[in-house]
Amino acid sequence: MLYAPKEEIEGRIARLKTLMEKASLDGAFFLYKVDYYYFTGTMQDAFLFVPLKGKPILFVRREINRARKESPLDEVIPVKVFNDIKPYIKGIRRCGFELDVIPYNLIMKFMGILGNIEFVDISPIIKCLRKTKTPFEISLMEKAASIAKKVYKKIPDVLKEGMTEIELGGLLESFAKPLGHEGILRVRSLNYEAYSWHILSGETGSIVSQSDSPMGGLGLSPAFPVGASMKKIRKGEPILIDYGVCYHGYQADQTRMFAIGHMPDIFVKAYEVCRDVHYKVLDKALTGMTCSALFEYSKELAKKAGFKDAYLGYGPYQVKFLAHGIGLELNEIPFIATGMDYPIEEGMVFAIEPKMVFPKIGASGIENTVVIEKGKWRVLTDINEEIVIL
Amino acid sequence: MLYAPKEEIEGRIARLKTLMEKASLDGAFFLYKVDYYYFTGTMQDAFLFVPLKGKPILFVRREINRARKESPLDEVIPVKVFNDIKPYIKGIRRCGFELDVIPYNLIMKFMGILGNIEFVDISPIIKCLRKTKTPFEISLMEKAASIAKKVYKKIPDVLKEGMTEIELGGLLESFAKPLGHEGILRVRSLNYEAYSWHILSGETGSIVSQSDSPMGGLGLSPAFPVGASMKKIRKGEPILIDYGVCYHGYQADQTRMFAIGHMPDIFVKAYEVCRDVHYKVLDKALTGMTCSALFEYSKELAKKAGFKDAYLGYGPYQVKFLAHGIGLELNEIPFIATGMDYPIEEGMVFAIEPKMVFPKIGASGIENTVVIEKGKWRVLTDINEEIVIL
Numbered sequence: 001m002l003y004a005p006k007e008e009i010e011g012r013i014a015r016l017k018t019l020m021e022k023a024s025l026d027g028a029f030f031l032y033k034v035d036y037y038y039f040t041g042t043m044q045d046a047f048l049f050v051p052l053k054g055k056p057i058l059f060v061r062r063e064i065n066r067a068r069k070e071s072p073l074d075e076v077i078p079v080k081v082f083n084d085i086k087p088y089i090k091g092i093r094r095c096g097f098e099l100d101v102i103p104y105n106l107i108m109k110f111m112g113i114l115g116n117i118e119f120v121d122i123s124p125i126i127k128c129l130r131k132t133k134t135p136f137e138i139s140l141m142e143k144a145a146s147i148a149k150k151v152y153k154k155i156p157d158v159l160k161e162g163m164t165e166i167e168l169g170g171l172l173e174s175f176a177k178p179l180g181h182e183g184i185l186r187v188r189s190l191n192y193e194a195y196s197w198h199i200l201s202g203e204t205g206s207i208v209s210q211s212d213s214p215m216g217g218l219g220l221s222p223a224f225p226v227g228a229s230m231k232k233i234r235k236g237e238p239i240l241i242d243y244g245v246c247y248h249g250y251q252a253d254q255t256r257m258f259a260i261g262h263m264p265d266i267f268v269k270a271y272e273v274c275r276d277v278h279y280k281v282l283d284k285a286l287t288g289m290t291c292s293a294l295f296e297y298s299k300e301l302a303k304k305a306g307f308k309d310a311y312l313g314y315g316p317y318q319v320k321f322l323a324h325g326i327g328l329e330l331n332e333i334p335f336i337a338t339g340m341d342y343p344i345e346e347g348m349v350f351a352i353e354p355k356m357v358f359p360k361i362g363a364s365g366i367e368n369t370v371v372i373e374k375g376k377w378r379v380l381t382d383i384n385e386e387i388v389i390l
Numbered sequence: 391m392l393y394a395p396k397e398e399i400e401g402r403i404a405r406l407k408t409l410m411e412k413a414s415l416d417g418a419f420f421l422y423k424v425d426y427y428y429f430t431g432t433m434q435d436a437f438l439f440v441p442l443k444g445k446p447i448l449f450v451r452r453e454i455n456r457a458r459k460e461s462p463l464d465e466v467i468p469v470k471v472f473n474d475i476k477p478y479i480k481g482i483r484r485c486g487f488e489l490d491v492i493p494y495n496l497i498m499k500f501m502g503i504l505g506n507i508e509f510v511d512i513s514p515i516i517k518c519l520r521k522t523k524t525p526f527e528i529s530l531m532e533k534a535a536s537i538a539k540k541v542y543k544k545i546p547d548v549l550k551e552g553m554t555e556i557e558l559g560g561l562l563e564s565f566a567k568p569l570g571h572e573g574i575l576r577v578r579s580l581n582y583e584a585y586s587w588h589i590l591s592g593e594t595g596s597i598v599s600q601s602d603s604p605m606g607g608l609g610l611s612p613a614f615p616v617g618a619s620m621k622k623i624r625k626g627e628p629i630l631i632d633y634g635v636c637y638h639g640y641q642a643d644q645t646r647m648f649a650i651g652h653m654p655d656i657f658v659k660a661y662e663v664c665r666d667v668h669y670k671v672l673d674k675a676l677t678g679m680t681c682s683a684l685f686e687y688s689k690e691l692a693k694k695a696g697f698k699d700a701y702l703g704y705g706p707y708q709v710k711f712l713a714h715g716i717g718l719e720l721n722e723i724p725f726i727a728t729g730m731d732y733p734i735e736e737g738m739v740f741a742i743e744p745k746m747v748f749p750k751i752g753a754s755g756i757e758n759t760v761v762i763e764k765g766k767w768r769v770l771t772d773i774n775e776e777i778v779i780l
Contacts, residue, residue: 001611033581042612045581045600063598063606063707070612099494103580104487105511107494121495170567177560177587182614184574184583190493191423191435193574197567208453210435216453221391222432222460223639223718224572249613317453328613 169197559587
């Protein structure tokens with residue numbers, strides 16, 4: 001099992017402290033496991049305290065030996081009750097907490113213990129740190145992408161007329177898991193869950209659901225209303241396979257198109273336009289344009305190609321993003337989207353997904369996970385991009 | 391696709407209002423999707439407002455048509471911004487919110503909009519309502535259990551020496567998903583995730599992790615440190631398969647033991663004791679004993695059988711519960727556990743899981759999902775309980 005190297009964790013903590021100092025924070029707590037994993041290398045039941053001056057301390061409820069093995073931090077100590085932390089936080093006046101994800105009652109509990117301390121939302125700092133990835137993180141996302149590549153290679157062997165979308169989804173799980181796919185795509189959100197098995201065929205590609213996505217799919221029930229469903233896959237319909245993979249917590253996200261027999265022209269044409277938009281936007285990504293301007297540019301391209309009304313959804317369901325940052329969570333910075341007035345930077349990793357949706361008949365599009373490094377973009381999910389007709 | 395009947399939803403809302411009145415609440419908001427699914431039948435992106443007097447209103451962000459189809463509520467209305475709700479909450483003075491799960495910032499946002507209103511934690515009321523299940527809910531859990539039964543029947547066909555735990559986990563996903571298994575086991579917790587693929591062989595059965603469980607397993611990485619791992623399954627070791635299933639959001643949880651070639655005597659004996667504890671506790675469950683007393687009774691039984699030190703974990707890792715309530719979440723009431731001073735009631739559904747753990751060599755035990763109805767217990771997960779030797 002691979003553990004985060006000491007210098008990796010130290011680098012992240014050092015960058016955190018720089019931003020804490022700028023924000024006049026003399027301490028910060030990290031209670032959400034995805035966040036303290038980033039700063040410690042472990043997701044054991046614990047919480048992290050980072051003082052501006054001094055060593056970070058990981059307080060571990062369970063299991064201490066495993067936390068010590070997984071985390072290169074010097075201070076990994078067992079804790080039973082929250083009150084035990086009091087001696088460690090003396091002199092802290094202005095302290096960061098993840099107020100965007102931590103439940104109200106838990107924050108109140110900390111406020112009760114810490115007393116007269118100013119509580120500040122540390123989530124903007126976390127998001128800022130995580131918007132660019134280190135070479136170590138990129139290597140894990142490369143591995144996730146390589147798992148995805150192997151899974152997609154197997155699809156032509158198993159995709160058959162008459163099987164349900166979810167049957168295919170289950171098979172892809174059985175291919176991906178032995179390669180290290182962890183099965184859950186984490187999202188920074190109370191209510192938004194992402195499923196790997198986002199497989200939509202024909203009309204289910206045009207079904208909208210609760211997620212802020214061009215297409216949601218039918219899903220399995222009102223309790224899981226997104227992704228693959230019990231609909232049978234038929235000949236001659238577009239089959240959109242958006243199968244996210246997770247490795248050591250890091251995700252790769254990609255979409256490819258398949259069909260049995262043939263794919264109707266409209267979806268083929270839409271796919272070609274999406275692919276064109278995808279590469280044209282990437283080629284502009286490092287010109288200093290804002291993400292908002294890149295998004296407008298992509299809309300212009302879709303419009304010129306005659307797909308204005310299908311681009312990223314139809315009618316009132318059109319979404320306002322073309323790409324989302326990706327890493328430990330599926331909704332990191334950057335977003336190539338309306339209102340995002342920052343440019344694409346070195347070290348960013350994002351999933352770019354131009355897609356076209358046609359009411360009642362289906363969807364078509366492409367998605368790749370892309371890293372910006374050495375002033376260039378590179379597709380991590382280097383999977384055959386031709387439409388696969390079986 | 392199956393939707394919650396109108397009378398089912400009306401019954402739940404009526405019971406909610408009774409408890410709201412007792413707690414002097416004149417309104418309650420439900421922002422967490424598992425909770426508003428329970429009261430509405432839909433998990434579209436929405437939030438629910440229930441006034442003590444008057445009809446509940448589901449405010450839907452996306453997607454309104456689907457929410458109207460899935461929910462039998464009369465008032466399902468689209469909403470764009472939180473401020474839109476103001477006209478609907480006039481006269482509310484004391485209002486419930488799920489303060490145990492809703493992030494601090496979101497609660498603050500509501501406080502800002504609602505102004506001078508008293509905010510009360512509604513989660514104890516939610517837990518109280520959900521501690522017993524309706525016949526409709528039990529029917530969904532029966533279906534989940536029937537999926538599990540089919541999956542377990544297939545295990546002997548595919549379990550082979552030399553395959554990894556996670557390879558088996560992936561195969562079980564491929565069997566379960568086409569039957570309607572939804573792949574995620576929801577838990578009411580910030581940091582606790584449950585994976586279906588809880589498959590532990592030999593020594594991984596004795597590995598402790600962050601979860602409050604007798605055994606955690608090795609998992610796939612520090613980011614997914616629970617459940618099936620890359621360890622190869624060998625001859626002559628205990629193989630514990632705890633494969634939870636979810637159907638329409640409702641879960642069934644069960645554990646059975648397997649071995650290739652033979653199972654060492656200690657694990658066979660431990661299994662027999664666990665099975666004995668399981669049924670003896672069930673036979674006492676309806677005598678009016680508290681859950682705490684039932685738990686102590688189970689410890690006595692394990693001790694008398696000579697398994698005091700292995701029961702529910704070893705040394706400092708012994709856990710203090712034998713059973714957990716189950717439904718839409720994996721940690722509902724009741725808990726047959728230390729400190730739980732309530733009795734088992736009609737309508738409760740729980741997973742009872744006596745397990746023995748032996749340091750470095752593995753674990754053995756049984757688990758069933760059990761419903762209390764007509765004054766009797768009934769095992770929903772009626773799967774062969776003999777140890778399967780391949």
